[in-house]
Amino acid sequence: MIVAIPKETIEGENRVAAVPATVKELIKKGMTVHVQKSAGDGSYIFDQDYIDSGALIIEDVKKLYSNADMILKVNHPVYLKDLKIHETDLLREGTVFISLFQTTKETESVQRLANRKITGFSMHLIPRTALAQKMDALSSQSNISGYKAVIIGAVHLGKYMPLLMTAAGTIPPAKVLILGAGVAGLQAIATAKRLGAQVEAFDVRPDVKEQVESLGAKFVEVEATGDEGVGKGGYAKETTEDYKKRQHELIKERMTKTDLVITTALIPGKPAPILIPKDMVEEMRPGSVIIDLAAENGGNCELTRPNELIQVNKVTIDGRLNIPGTMPVHASQLYAKNITSFVTYLCPEGEMVLNLEDEIISGALFTHNGEIVHEPTKTAVEN
Amino acid sequence: MIVAIPKETIEGENRVAAVPATVKELIKKGMTVHVQKSAGDGSYIFDQDYIDSGALIIEDVKKLYSNADMILKVNHPVYLKDLKIHETDLLREGTVFISLFQTTKETESVQRLANRKITGFSMHLIPRTALAQKMDALSSQSNISGYKAVIIGAVHLGKYMPLLMTAAGTIPPAKVLILGAGVAGLQAIATAKRLGAQVEAFDVRPDVKEQVESLGAKFVEVEATGDEGVGKGGYAKETTEDYKKRQHELIKERMTKTDLVITTALIPGKPAPILIPKDMVEEMRPGSVIIDLAAENGGNCELTRPNELIQVNKVTIDGRLNIPGTMPVHASQLYAKNITSFVTYLCPEGEMVLNLEDEIISGALFTHNGEIVHEPTKTAVEN
Amino acid sequence: MDMINILTVLILAVFVGFEIIAKVPPTLHTPLMSGSNAISGIAIVGAIIATKVGGEIGTWLGLIAVIFATINVVGGFMVTDRMLKMFRKR
Amino acid sequence: MDMINILTVLILAVFVGFEIIAKVPPTLHTPLMSGSNAISGIAIVGAIIATKVGGEIGTWLGLIAVIFATINVVGGFMVTDRMLKMFRKR
Amino acid sequence: MGYTNLFYILAAILFILGLKRLSHPKTARGGNIMASVGMLIAIIATLVASDVLDYKLIVIGMIIGSIIGATFAIKVKMTGMPQMVAIFNGFGGGASALVASAEFFSKTGAGAETSFLLSTIGLSVLVGTLTFTGSFIAFGKLQGFISGQPIVFKGQQVLNALLAMMMIAFAIGMVLVPENMYYYFLGLLITAAIIGVTLVIPIGGADMPVVISLLNSYSGIAAAATGFVLLNNGLIISGALVGASGLILTNIMCKGMNRSLANVVFGAVGLEQTSTSGTQKQMNIKSYSTVEAAMIFDSADKIIIVPGYGLAVAQAQYAVREVADYLETKGKKVLYAIHPVAGRMPGHMNVLLAEANVPYDQLKDLDEINPEFEDCDVALILGANDVVNPAARHDKSSPIYGMPILDVDKSRTVIINKRTMNPGFAGIANELFGYDNSIMVFGDAKQMLTDLLKDLKDL
Amino acid sequence: MGYTNLFYILAAILFILGLKRLSHPKTARGGNIMASVGMLIAIIATLVASDVLDYKLIVIGMIIGSIIGATFAIKVKMTGMPQMVAIFNGFGGGASALVASAEFFSKTGAGAETSFLLSTIGLSVLVGTLTFTGSFIAFGKLQGFISGQPIVFKGQQVLNALLAMMMIAFAIGMVLVPENMYYYFLGLLITAAIIGVTLVIPIGGADMPVVISLLNSYSGIAAAATGFVLLNNGLIISGALVGASGLILTNIMCKGMNRSLANVVFGAVGLEQTSTSGTQKQMNIKSYSTVEAAMIFDSADKIIIVPGYGLAVAQAQYAVREVADYLETKGKKVLYAIHPVAGRMPGHMNVLLAEANVPYDQLKDLDEINPEFEDCDVALILGANDVVNPAARHDKSSPIYGMPILDVDKSRTVIINKRTMNPGFAGIANELFGYDNSIMVFGDAKQMLTDLLKDLKDL
Numbered sequence A, B: 001m002i003v004a005i006p007k008e009t010i011e012g013e014n015r016v017a018a019v020p021a022t023v024k025e026l027i028k029k030g031m032t033v034h035v036q037k038s039a040g041d042g043s044y045i046f047d048q049d050y051i052d053s054g055a056l057i058i059e060d061v062k063k064l065y066s067n068a069d070m071i072l073k074v075n076h077p078v079y080l081k082d083l084k085i086h087e088t089d090l091l092r093e094g095t096v097f098i099s100l101f102q103t104t105k106e107t108e109s110v111q112r113l114a115n116r117k118i119t120g121f122s123m124h125l126i127p128r129t130a131l132a133q134k135m136d137a138l139s140s141q142s143n144i145s146g147y148k149a150v151i152i153g154a155v156h157l158g159k160y161m162p163l164l165m166t167a168a169g170t171i172p173p174a175k176v177l178i179l180g181a182g183v184a185g186l187q188a189i190a191t192a193k194r195l196g197a198q199v200e201a202f203d204v205r206p207d208v209k210e211q212v213e214s215l216g217a218k219f220v221e222v223e224a225t226g227d228e229g230v231g232k233g234g235y236a237k238e239t240t241e242d243y244k245k246r247q248h249e250l251i252k253e254r255m256t257k258t259d260l261v262i263t264t265a266l267i268p269g270k271p272a273p274i275l276i277p278k279d280m281v282e283e284m285r286p287g288s289v290i291i292d293l294a295a296e297n298g299g300n301c302e303l304t305r306p307n308e309l310i311q312v313n314k315v316t317i318d319g320r321l322n323i324p325g326t327m328p329v330h331a332s333q334l335y336a337k338n339i340t341s342f343v344t345y346l347c348p349e350g351e352m353v354l355n356l357e358d359e360i361i362s363g364a365l366f367t368h369n370g371e372i373v374h375e376p377t378k379t380a381v382e383n
Numbered sequence C, D: 001m002d003m004i005n006i007l008t009v010l011i012l013a014v015f016v017g018f019e020i021i022a023k024v025p026p027t028l029h030t031p032l033m034s035g036s037n038a039i040s041g042i043a044i045v046g047a048i049i050a051t052k053v054g055g056e057i058g059t060w061l062g063l064i065a066v067i068f069a070t071i072n073v074v075g076g077f078m079v080t081d082r083m084l085k086m087f088r089k090r
Numbered sequence E, F: 001m002g003y004t005n006l007f008y009i010l011a012a013i014l015f016i017l018g019l020k021r022l023s024h025p026k027t028a029r030g031g032n033i034m035a036s037v038g039m040l041i042a043i044i045a046t047l048v049a050s051d052v053l054d055y056k057l058i059v060i061g062m063i064i065g066s067i068i069g070a071t072f073a074i075k076v077k078m079t080g081m082p083q084m085v086a087i088f089n090g091f092g093g094g095a096s097a098l099v100a101s102a103e104f105f106s107k108t109g110a111g112a113e114t115s116f117l118l119s120t121i122g123l124s125v126l127v128g129t130l131t132f133t134g135s136f137i138a139f140g141k142l143q144g145f146i147s148g149q150p151i152v153f154k155g156q157q158v159l160n161a162l163l164a165m166m167m168i169a170f171a172i173g174m175v176l177v178p179e180n181m182y183y184y185f186l187g188l189l190i191t192a193a194i195i196g197v198t199l200v201i202p203i204g205g206a207d208m209p210v211v212i213s214l215l216n217s218y219s220g221i222a223a224a225a226t227g228f229v230l231l232n233n234g235l236i237i238s239g240a241l242v243g244a245s246g247l248i249l250t251n252i253m254c255k256g257m258n259r260s261l262a263n264v265v266f267g268a269v270g271l272e273q274t275s276t277s278g279t280q281k282q283m284n285i286k287s288y289s290t291v292e293a294a295m296i297f298d299s300a301d302k303i304i305i306v307p308g309y310g311l312a313v314a315q316a317q318y319a320v321r322e323v324a325d326y327l328e329t330k331g332k333k334v335l336y337a338i339h340p341v342a343g344r345m346p347g348h349m350n351v352l353l354a355e356a357n358v359p360y361d362q363l364k365d366l367d368e369i370n371p372e373f374e375d376c377d378v379a380l381i382l383g384a385n386d387v388v389n390p391a392a393r394h395d396k397s398s399p400i401y402g403m404p405i406l407d408v409d410k411s412r413t414v415i416i417n418k419r420t421m422n423p424g425f426a427g428i429a430n431e432l433f434g435y436d437n438s439i440m441v442f443g444d445a446k447q448m449l450t451d452l453l454k455d456l457k458d459l
């Protein structure tokens, strides 16, 4: 079976879906690995490295795609400008296409894959069971976002993060507020704590409180009536109106005292909830900073402009997308490991056995010979 | 006595020489404080804040300068483009001009000040005695550079800083090497440690070893013959040839294993020593990063281009100047405190008493009625 | 021997008893207990005397007493020693 | 009162003496010293008795002894108390 | 007589020094020997002093006693020590009672009974007998002849109170109404014996050591009382010594279990114990104190610490580091096993331990550490659960089946610390806790580690 | 007589409890009162018991004594305390000697001298007199009547030895050769008096407290000896108590100055001392163990910790946090005073303590904390030096003059931990170490804190 690793073309994307270590793994499973020329450059992995690990470097992109039985990518299929053709159109029918994207969002890609009768998996859909953790690309990548968000915040901030008592006076610690304490949020908390900031966090899921405190941060609690907000699989669901109000008040109050806000509040397949409406931003101190990790889904801040860095009355709002792309070395390493774990799980003996009984496999599958098999995606595509 | 706070005009300079707190201090001493319009904007201090603390906001720059008995600035005097005139030409004779710059470098400014019979002090020249610590702007600003250098490094780096053991594999900690463990260096060590990196440091002054270790980092030791390198006042002096060789070997060896290098090696009044010649850079891993805090004096890395961010065969070299300027809020707060401590020391009763017996005052003074009174500066100016 | 003196002796002895044991590592609780228990076998002295002064019944009671007390003393000290041997560092 | 008993009492008392004082914070060294010194003024009891049994010289020596001992007792306890007052928490 | 006393003093001194030494690990053994020498002196002195006495009889008695005592002492298994002490102590108390009785019959026969004599005899018999029976019950409980479970029945306290009153009454009667003192004496004897039983019966096996220590103190008191009967300094001093020091020791032991003496003696406690074990399904888990855990560590050479989410919740990162550091100073090898998904976010444990500056090279990931468990003496699980759940290896039905786990069960002893028997994130029970080589030490991780450290240092 | 003894026992008990309490800060005052009550009881008992005695005389004596004692006690300045204790003690010893003499003259007159009586008298007189004169010398030295410097001359030891032998000889003579015991008695008296002087003269003023404590123990012995003379239990017990406990206390004090008793008593030291203090130019510093430090903390309510560069060098951030945490669990208030330039880089201490997660709100900067020292019980200086050097406040010549410092010396006790007497960054000596309320605990900060924690828990 030939596994192909194309070079990512979306600009600012330095990740790649395979690293030497994982190439070896795949080859051990008896697969042949084709890597597009200079696919790894962005992650400081060079063709030679791939060759050393047993892969073939393919220069001709068309050949790469047409010969492949399985494509491993980071992003959803895109239109290749230089070849003036869409990736999907390079694929043979029945090819397996695995990448990490929100199928409910990139409906066009989904449609194309379906039409081309491609068997499409999204790492994004992998259920969060204990067994699936090593394939949990969402976690590995959000974790990076959480970490990097704090670093970027510290750069924007015109202040020190830690408390310092010096001959020229005492510097109070920066106040950091994390909205949404999922994987990204928790890692952000940890990193901000490390830098010595005073960290508070908020989340709709009450059980996160303990987790936040287990990182030594303070949990901002909306006196909840029952455990609203907790959805299946550890994910959050949308929340009641009245609760939203109380939450708004509380956050607004904390916001006026905060230097750096990092929002990670996502509800998969839905536009991100607005946690920071315009009025709140106006309340914030001049010089304070918002990093919106939910920008991809519209952002948790009303004013966030996806992939833009803006200043709204002296408040910096960073809506950059694809933060993991800025840490390509480790992002690629981790993602490659995730996707390879999935592939080896999918092809125990080197050949794919599409066991739809298996919750992981069926969970991640969204298109199969012409059909869109993942319900939420289907509904998303239809309207 | 009228003290004037002009707006800094050098681009990228967001600092200002006074903050509301220090304005109050000066006024308590019986001084009148004039602040140029929007002087503090860069540090998120607005005219209203100054007014509230008792200062006058002056719109007309010419008036600001001509009425002043004392000017407090961050940078050396410069040419004001919009007014098409040089600051120094706006000053009355005998005015006191206090700012933070290397008098041995900005010889032209020194010359001008001398010609205009300005009494010039540079915070850069303040001796590092126990008593002078609260005026030690060098320390307060280097401290910022040290901290921010690590943050910036972490942004450039395509990797995590800390060790992480995750479901998708183990991430080893980043290796950070600090060259020159002065104030900036030590703070860089501390910050890198905080982020969880593996930190090594090197310095010519053997007694720094203990200090480095007191921060939990490893000291890279060039088996020294006697205590070469230690100069008066805690500063370093140039070092012997043979020592330089051994040092070069050692650093080169460490360098090949390092992800992030931060250099802070300065010898006041001299071009910065080259610790990282070209050949070393070539030895470094692709994707590794060098932050050169000595760029202002030519840089500790041979390839450093002051105020530029360059990539030399996959190694990022950041030569940006004026890092404190990127943390204006605290940089200004600390600097303002330093300079104000000096001013109040200089003017115990609100009027200046130029006691040349006093080592701090005489130490910081470099021009006085027409003369260049600071020897090193004088020699620097003359050739 | 006048009462007052005996009383004096008793009181002082009690004080000593209270004072000598201040801190004892948990591991030594049992041995210490066992050791002092062996000491309480001092009743043997009484037993011996009893056999003498006791008269008919007395003598026999005394004899049993002697046996009992001896068990306490001999067994007590030996067991204690055994325990303590264990604790020796390897 | 037989010697043996006195001896017994003495020995036990000595043991108590050795044991009661284990750890003392430096600040209390002087007060403790002063306090126990006051106790050593118990010689006053002897002095009182002496005045009785003493006969001519005895009586006078006794008197002086009484004076001395009283100084020790009264002064001792008072001084100690003064010192300790200082240590009271403000 | 005079000189005998001198020897008694000598003996007393040896006892005192002996006891002192006994309470310090290094000198303990010497102390024990010292005390025994003291005893020897006392005995010989007595033998020499007491003229006209039936040496034959005494020697026979001593030989019999020695043989019995010695055999017991040699035969008993280490685990059986406490109950041994219990019986020995019982005999001691019995002896005192007997001596007093002997005096009673002889003296009173001679019509030489003073109320002082009678009251002392009363006291001696009372305490002695009580100790005798009590000790044997304690023995029985520990040996398993009687259920270790506290035996409680309604109105128990009332009964005890009644018995106590009767006992006192008899004692007083004996002194005040000499004419029928024999009956009173008998009554006293019997009630005392019964009380000895009823006092100990309701106390749970776990608390026996404390009870024994208390009884030991009693037997001292009995001896002292006998001393009054015989006007014998040796008995008085030694008895008083044991009585007093025994009481202190008892207290220390109670503190150790942080309980009050009253709380131990009045059974209530025993019940708690059974109730807790309710939640633990079929698994029979062994719950130990930190003291015992400390001893296990003391004999271990290689220790692997497995941190989990609970360690983070307890914020015990510093505590665990201290313990590890201490163990290392004792020349033991300490490693940390970091499971990839321990905690609640990737790298949670790294963040946590980095905070406490745990050296990176001590942290081993799953693949590195799993082989290490083979020759590991103790695996210390701190607030980890799912990541050490063997079900993941073999139980196909388990939701975590297939998840790689740390093979802690391979190590010689597994010590698990968590607060309750509640499950972890995955919400499933963990069979590991029931394994033979597993030991539970319940409590908040931070608290447990702090106690553990103290106990380690006290070893 | 019988009942008097009963009261003596009561008194003795009160003394014992009193002394115990006296050695714990919280109970000290109560203990003193207890002891005094005991004394009262003893006195009254004696007065009541001894029939036919000249109350007038006694009362007069007591009144005079009380007046003198009281006035002294009230007048004396706090700084004068030690010498006060010295004279009082002298009088006590004197009293014993006098009583013994009285007995001597009366009894011997009546020809009732047994060798036992004579030897006890001898002992009592000997020790009593020695104490008397010795105490007064000590007083003189402290009061400055005699040079505080050790007074040494060649052959001093020899002389002492000779005197001692003579003294013994006289004592023996008195017992063995009753016919001319009066001469012997006189000789004994005189030699004892001289020895008292020669023993104390060579000891330096700094060591006086130890000497006084020793003499105090002697006066106890004297009292006990007198007890034998009068066959009086009260005297014997109390005397023995003071004698023994005094000896222990003396030892503790020696340890505090880490010196041996011998080393203190045999003048040589006086010299040594000055030599060591060479480095410390006349400062005489008090060096204590962590145990004693622990007890100081025990009695403190508000504690301020002052970290310095040394704490960083020792990497003791975790250790200090544990100690602080423990103290807080004991309900004490703990703050950290962060000097702006403590350490070697701006914010060095913040970085350090943040590593150990010391809560930010416990960190106070110079301006916040300096007022706090006023009502602070203990300031704990950990590897800080320049930043707490009072020279910066008053010594214009000092290179650090004018630098704002932490006013630690304002707090009741200052405990300073560093490894040696070496100076810090500024390279200048620190007079703080010699202050009266300063105590040095030498050693590496981390080690010291670990020990301290253990000792705190052991209290």
Ligand SMILES: NC(=O)c1ccc[n+]([C@@H]2O[C@H](COP(=O)([O-])OP(=O)(O)OC[C@H]3O[C@@H](n4cnc5c(N)ncnc54)[C@H](OP(=O)(O)O)[C@@H]3O)[C@@H](O)[C@H]2O)c1
Pocket (backbone or CB within 6 Å): A130, A133, A139, E307, E308, E309, E310, E311, E313, E314, E340, E341, E342, E343, E344, E345, E346, E347, E348, E382, E383, E384, E385, E386, E387, E388, E417, E418, E419, E420, E421, E422, E423, E424, E425, E426, E443, E444, E445, E446
């Ligand atoms: N790492 C990740 O990225 C991630 C993300 C999400 C979920 N997870 C899941 O989280 C789990 C992690 O496993 P784990 O073993 O680390 O944690 P765990 O399985 O959740 O077990 C934690 C245990 O700690 C105990 N505990 C809680 N507080 C404690 C305290 N103060 N002192 C002592 N013990 C305490 C609890 O028992 P008591 O209540 O009886 O004390 C609990 O059983 C895995 O199931 C993993 O799949 C991991």
Ligand SMILES: NC(=O)c1ccc[n+]([C@@H]2O[C@H](COP(=O)([O-])OP(=O)(O)OC[C@H]3O[C@@H](n4cnc5c(N)ncnc54)[C@H](OP(=O)(O)O)[C@@H]3O)[C@@H](O)[C@H]2O)c1
Pocket (backbone or CB within 6 Å): B130, B133, B139, F307, F308, F309, F310, F311, F313, F314, F340, F341, F342, F343, F344, F345, F346, F347, F348, F382, F383, F384, F385, F386, F387, F388, F417, F418, F419, F420, F421, F422, F423, F424, F425, F426, F443, F444, F445, F446
């Ligand atoms: N903060 C800054 O920016 C900065 C920068 C440069 C210079 N300085 C200067 O550094 C000084 C800082 O004052 P400081 O009081 O913090 O430090 P310090 O005055 O240098 O004193 C530190 C003390 O710690 C003791 N020490 C060293 N290692 C130790 C260990 N392992 N355990 C216990 N004690 C140890 C040393 O005494 P032993 O050797 O006897 O143990 C030393 O006296 C000031 O003079 C300041 O001007 C500050």
Ligand SMILES: NC(=O)c1ccc[n+]([C@@H]2O[C@H](COP(=O)([O-])OP(=O)(O)OC[C@H]3O[C@@H](n4cnc5c(N)ncnc54)[C@H](O)[C@@H]3O)[C@@H](O)[C@H]2O)c1
Pocket (backbone or CB within 6 Å): A128, A129, A130, A133, A136, A138, A139, A142, A179, A180, A181, A182, A183, A184, A185, A202, A203, A204, A205, A208, A233, A234, A235, A236, A237, A239, A264, A265, A266, A267, A268, A273, A275, E341, E344
């Ligand atoms: N089973 C596993 O092993 C495993 C693996 C990874 C993650 N998880 C769990 O899954 C959960 C989700 O992780 P994630 O990072 O993908 O979450 P996410 O990225 O989907 O959302 C981030 C966080 O935002 C919160 N959020 C949603 N709406 C919000 C609102 N209106 N206001 C505030 N907060 C809001 C969510 O509760 C979530 O905690 C986490 O709790 C994580 O522990 C489990």
Ligand SMILES: NC(=O)c1ccc[n+]([C@@H]2O[C@H](COP(=O)([O-])OP(=O)(O)OC[C@H]3O[C@@H](n4cnc5c(N)ncnc54)[C@H](O)[C@@H]3O)[C@@H](O)[C@H]2O)c1
Pocket (backbone or CB within 6 Å): B128, B129, B130, B133, B136, B138, B139, B142, B179, B180, B181, B182, B183, B184, B185, B202, B203, B204, B205, B208, B233, B234, B235, B236, B237, B239, B264, B265, B266, B267, B268, B273, B275, F341, F344
């Ligand atoms: N007295 C005080 O209170 C006080 C205040 C601030 C700083 N200081 C001391 O002054 C010293 C200098 O501080 P700084 O940050 O201004 O120093 P700097 O910025 O002048 O130099 C930075 C460091 O580079 C080192 N260096 C110079 N040449 C080098 C070479 N060839 N190779 C490697 N390293 C080299 C120097 O030793 C110095 O440590 C520090 O040690 C600091 O402790 C003292």
